[in-house]
Each structure stands twice: as structure tokens, then as C-alpha cells.
Amino acid sequence: MYFDKDEEFVMNRIESAKNPKVKQWKKLHTKKGRDTDHQFLIEGTHLIEEARKSGIDPLELIISEEYDVPKNWSDWQVPITYVTDRVMMELSETKSPQGVIAICQQFEHQLIPSQGRYLLIDAVQDPGNVGTIIRTADAAGVDGIVLGDGSVDLYNGKVIRSTQGSLFHLPIVKGNLLEWIEKLKTLDIPVYGTALENGQDYNEIESPSSFALMVGNEGEGVSKELLKETDANLYVPIYGKAESLNVAIATAILLYGLRNK
Amino acid sequence: MYFDKDEEFVMNRIESAKNPKVKQWKKLHTKKGRDTDHQFLIEGTHLIEEARKSGIDPLELIISEEYDVPKNWSDWQVPITYVTDRVMMELSETKSPQGVIAICQQFEHQLIPSQGRYLLIDAVQDPGNVGTIIRTADAAGVDGIVLGDGSVDLYNGKVIRSTQGSLFHLPIVKGNLLEWIEKLKTLDIPVYGTALENGQDYNEIESPSSFALMVGNEGEGVSKELLKETDANLYVPIYGKAESLNVAIATAILLYGLRNK
Numbered sequence: 001m002y003f004d005k006d007e008e009f010v011m012n013r014i015e016s017a018k019n020p021k022v023k024q025w026k027k028l029h030t031k032k033g034r035d036t037d038h039q040f041l042i043e044g045t046h047l048i049e050e051a052r053k054s055g056i057d058p059l060e061l062i063i064s065e066e067y068d069v070p071k072n073w074s075d076w077q078v079p080i081t082y083v084t085d086r087v088m089m090e091l092s093e094t095k096s097p098q099g100v101i102a103i104c105q106q107f108e109h110q111l112i113p114s115q116g117r118y119l120l121i122d123a124v125q126d127p128g129n130v131g132t133i134i135r136t137a138d139a140a141g142v143d144g145i146v147l148g149d150g151s152v153d154l155y156n157g158k159v160i161r162s163t164q165g166s167l168f169h170l171p172i173v174k175g176n177l178l179e180w181i182e183k184l185k186t187l188d189i190p191v192y193g194t195a196l197e198n199g200q201d202y203n204e205i206e207s208p209s210s211f212a213l214m215v216g217n218e219g220e221g222v223s224k225e226l227l228k229e230t231d232a233n234l235y236v237p238i239y240g241k242a243e244s245l246n247v248a249i250a251t252a253i254l255l256y257g258l259r260n261k
Numbered sequence: 262m263y264f265d266k267d268e269e270f271v272m273n274r275i276e277s278a279k280n281p282k283v284k285q286w287k288k289l290h291t292k293k294g295r296d297t298d299h300q301f302l303i304e305g306t307h308l309i310e311e312a313r314k315s316g317i318d319p320l321e322l323i324i325s326e327e328y329d330v331p332k333n334w335s336d337w338q339v340p341i342t343y344v345t346d347r348v349m350m351e352l353s354e355t356k357s358p359q360g361v362i363a364i365c366q367q368f369e370h371q372l373i374p375s376q377g378r379y380l381l382i383d384a385v386q387d388p389g390n391v392g393t394i395i396r397t398a399d400a401a402g403v404d405g406i407v408l409g410d411g412s413v414d415l416y417n418g419k420v421i422r423s424t425q426g427s428l429f430h431l432p433i434v435k436g437n438l439l440e441w442i443e444k445l446k447t448l449d450i451p452v453y454g455t456a457l458e459n460g461q462d463y464n465e466i467e468s469p470s471s472f473a474l475m476v477g478n479e480g481e482g483v484s485k486e487l488l489k490e491t492d493a494n495l496y497v498p499i500y501g502k503a504e505s506l507n508v509a510i511a512t513a514i515l516l517y518g519l520r521n522k
Contacts, residue, residue, distance in 0.1 A: 128389075132507055132510065135503050135506070135507065135510075136503075136506060136507070136510050137501075138501040138502055138503040139497070139499045139500065139501055139503035139505075139506050140500055140501065141500025141501045142501065164503065164504065164505075165503075165504075166501075166502070166503050169501060169502040169503065170501065170502070203521050236400075236517070238400045239400065239401060239402025239520070240398075240399040240400055240401065240402045240403065240427075240430060240431065241399055241427070241430040241431070242396055242397075242399040242400035242425065242426075242427050242430065243425065243426075244400075244425075245396070245397060245400050245513075246393055246396065246397070246509075248507075248510065249393065249396075249397050249509065249510065249513045252506075252510045252513050252514050253513050253514060253517045256497070256514045256517075256518065257517065257518070257521065259500070260464050260518065
């Protein structure tokens with residue numbers, strides 16, 4: 001039983017933000033630190049439970065003194081460190097820490113394409129956008145996501161929080177999008193880019209049962225090199241005076257629009 | 262000519278963040294300060310130009326020394342204050358200030374409902390969500406937005422930035438949503454709430470040429486009191502394992518989905 005604050009694990013209590021372990025954990029706030037250790041942080045009860053449901057067990061839990069550990073966690077075999085609220089503030093990447101952080105091992109998904117729905121992400125850089133795109137793709141029943149070069153790190157804290165756990169639900173791999181387009185083509189899966197110029201209104205496309213949608217960078221869109229290799233390039237029509245749509249919003253409209261016609 | 266750094270307006274130069282004018286401007290970062298003065302701040306070239314295109318002329322411009330004033334601004338009759346980069350950092354609500362801030366008078370839109378598309382927002386509290394919803398509604402050709410009680414202030418800096426200027430493109434009014442539902446009903450405009458329980462898949466609804474869509478709070482959804490008064494309550498089907506969609510994402514799927522079937 002690891003959740004006893006008062007007995008054997010009392011030694012695992014950190015009261016100073018200068019403790020070397022705190023410094024070590026804080027390295028996981030950066031991509032470099034995460035890549036070096038092949039680890040990442042998740043914050044909050046809900047995300048930790050979502051990870052666990054998907055077979056990702058924390059290597060270690062960090063719990064602040066005020067945190068009320070859920071009863072169904074009591075049989076986890078996981079080392080705990082209790083910390084003061086000040087140390088938790090230091091470790092948390094949010095303004096209002098939830099009082100619990102898990103250190104997890106990075107996981108490698110396998111994505112072997114077959115008939116289905118795929119999302120290719122080309123250099124989307126805002127963590128909130130990538131997280132929201134993953135959550136939305138999960139809702140829309142996408143079977144796998146390829147995170148292309150130049151996209152933000154999947155294990156970025158804001159990405160993880162914005163996915164609301166969806167990064168644990170479906171395979172997400174890093175990959176070269178040109179190679180992926182080739183692979184999908186050999187399976188006769190149509191690949192749709194997104195482009196404002198020389199594109200086609202998505203309403204004109206017959207709803208395909210298998211497809212790959214490719215969305216791109218916030219400012220530049222999908223790179224021209226990739227747009228050349230697609231079966232068609234789609235756009236979301238603008239009926240009002242807005243100049244453009246946020247990339248996560250456009251992704252949502254297209255994924256649901258292609259599915260539901 | 263007001264844009265001459267070196268001549269008559271040199272007196273309008275602020276070098277200290279403790280200058281009383283800086284303190285006065287900073288009050289506009291809070292709803293209370295904005296409501297007291299009936300003013301608000303907008304940051305950056307693009308937003309200021311969008312405001313001006315819609316007839317909202319700044320009362321005053323604050324410009325940092327490094328800012329390169331667009332040539333076509335040179336005939337504006339507007340008082341300028343030049344500030345140091347440090348003062349600009351103090352005044353800006355973003356991490357990377359663009360070097361220009363405008364003080365504007367709050368504007369009152371009129372929204373007299375007739376046949377068309379409307380969006381009713383019930384207590385959406387995250388500024389990024391409300392801003393993105395306004396931008397998306399503008400793109401989807403919505404004719405007017407009613408911001409119900411409990412929603413974040415329209416003049417919040419993050420709301421304005423997330424709209425990307427769309428708050429200047431279409432009428433947005435504050436209002437009591439129960440009263441608005443009544444008004445719309447007298448015009449035979451169907452009002453669709455959004456609800457996960459006892460709702461209807463939006464794909465089952467025939468695309469109406471006039472409608473009002475009502476979206477709600479991030480955690481609670483649309484209030485039950487309002488859901489009782491609608492013609493139907495819609496949901497976006499979840500095909501994967503995500504538990505829910507972000508409210509701005511759901512709004513986008515519904516606005517485009519209702520329009521494009």
C-alpha cells in the first residue's frame with residue numbers, strides 16, 4: 001500500500017523547490033528534457049486516469065498535501081512523493097494546480113494504415129491547437145494521426161491538457177508526410193489537403209468511407225510541396241467577413257463534414 | 262500630421278511605467294476599468310485596421326519606439342503617445358507586444374432580428390473560446406450574436422485577439438437569452454439548443470434557412486431553463502472515445518453542418 005502519508009513513505013516528502021528531484025522533474029517541461037529521459041508529465045486526476053485506462057501506468061506520482069487521492073487508486077503499485085503546495089506550484093504548468101502530477105514513460109504507437117480515416121498534421125505549432133485537433137479527431141472517429149515535421153511536441157504539457165486524454169485513445173505517430181501520402185495512395189485512400197487557393201469546397205466532395213485529411217501550419221497552411229501530392233485540396237467556404245478560420249476549427253468542420261454527408 | 266516623432270508631439274512621450282497615464286490605461290485590462298470608462302484596448306496593426314474599417318476610430322494610439330507605423334495611417338487625426346519598449350511591455354497583454362495599442366470607445370450594436378442565422382451564447386467563460394466562436398460565426402455567415410448572462414466580457418483582450426477582428430464585422434449584443442428566444446419564436450425562427458442528453462443528432466435536422474443556435478458553458482452546457490424553451494436540442498455525435506468536444510469546436514461543426522446540408 002503506497003498511499004499512506006504517515007507511515008513508511010514519509011521519507012518521500014519534499015518541502016523545498018530547490019531539491020534536486022524538483023529540478024530533475026522540471027526538466028520535463030522542455031522538449032529537450034523529455035527527449036533525454038523519454039518521459040513526460042501529466043497533471044490532474046482525469047488525465048492520469050485516462051492514461052491508466054489505456055495501459056500507461058505512471059512511473060511515479062507527485063502529490064501535494066491537500067490533494068484528495070481517489071479511493072480507487074489505493075491499490076496502485078506506484079512510488080509516491082508528497083510535496084508542499086509551494087513545490088507543486090513550481091512543478092505545475094497551470095495556474096491552478098490540481099495537486100497531482102504523474103511522471104510517465106513516453107510510448108510508441110504503431111500505425112499500420114488500412115482502410116479508415118486518418119489525419120496528417122503539417123507543422124501546426126500552437127500546443128492548444130494540436131491538442132484540440134487530437135481531441136476533435138478522436139471524437140470524429142479518426143483511426144490514426146501522423147504528426148509531421150515542424151509540429152509541436154506531442155508531450156508538451158499544453159498539448160496533453162488540450163487533448164483531454166484523447167492522445168491515449170488513438171495511435172499518434174511522428175512521420176514524414178510525403179512518405180505517408182505515398183503509403184496511403186498505395187491503399188487507394190484519397191488524401192485531401194487543405195488550401196485556400198486552387199482548392200475545392202469540401203461540400204463538393206462525396207463522403208468517402210476512407211480518407212486522409214491533411215491540415216497545416218497556422219500562418220502558412222499546408223506546405224506547397226505536400227499539396228502537390230494530394231488527390232484534392234479542400235477549403236471551408238467563408239460566408240461572412242472573417243478572413244480565415246482557426247486550424248482546429250477548420251479541421252473539425254472538415255472531419256465532420258466529410259463524415260456526415 | 263500626428264505621426265511625426267520629432268516635432269510638435271514629442272511632448273507625448275512616456276518613459277516610466279509609473280506614469281499616471283500608464284496606470285490609467287492599465288485599468289482597461291479589467292472589466293471594471295473598461296465599464297467605468299466605456300473604453301477598451303486593442304493591440305496590433307491588423308486589429309486596429311479591422312476596427313477602423315468598421316468605423317471604430319481609436320481615441321488614442323500608444324506606439325513603442327521600434328514600431329513601424331503603416332504608411333496609410335499617416336492621415337489619421339488621432340493623438341499619439343510614444344512609449345519605451347518597457348512601458349509597452351507593461352501595457353501589453355501579450356508576451357510579444359506588436360508595438361501598437363489603440364484606446365477605443367465601446368460601441369453599442371443594434372440587433373433587430375429578422376429572418377437569418379443567429380448565435381446565442383449562454384455563459385461561455387473562456388475568453389479564447391468566446392473569441393474563436395465569434396470568429397467562426399462570422400465565417401459561417403451568422404447575422405448576429407447575443408452574449409447571454411455569465412459570458413465573459415466582449416472587450417476582454419483575449420476575446421478581442423481571438424476574434425481576429427470579427428467582433429467588428431457583425432452585430433454582437435448583450436441580452437437575456439429567455440427574452441431572445443421569445444423574440445425569435447414570434448418570427449418563426451427555430452431555436453436549437455445544444456445538449457448531450459435528450460438531444461437530437463444535428464444530422465437529422467433539415468437545413469433551415471433561418472435559425473438560432475444556442476451554445477453553453479464549458480462545464481455545464483446550456484442551462485436547463487433555456488433548453489426547455491427551444492424548438493429542438495442538438496448534439497454532435499461522438500464516433501470515437503473522446504468524452505466531449507470543446508464548445509468552440511462544437512459550435513463550428515453545428516453552424517457549418519446546419520448550413521451545408
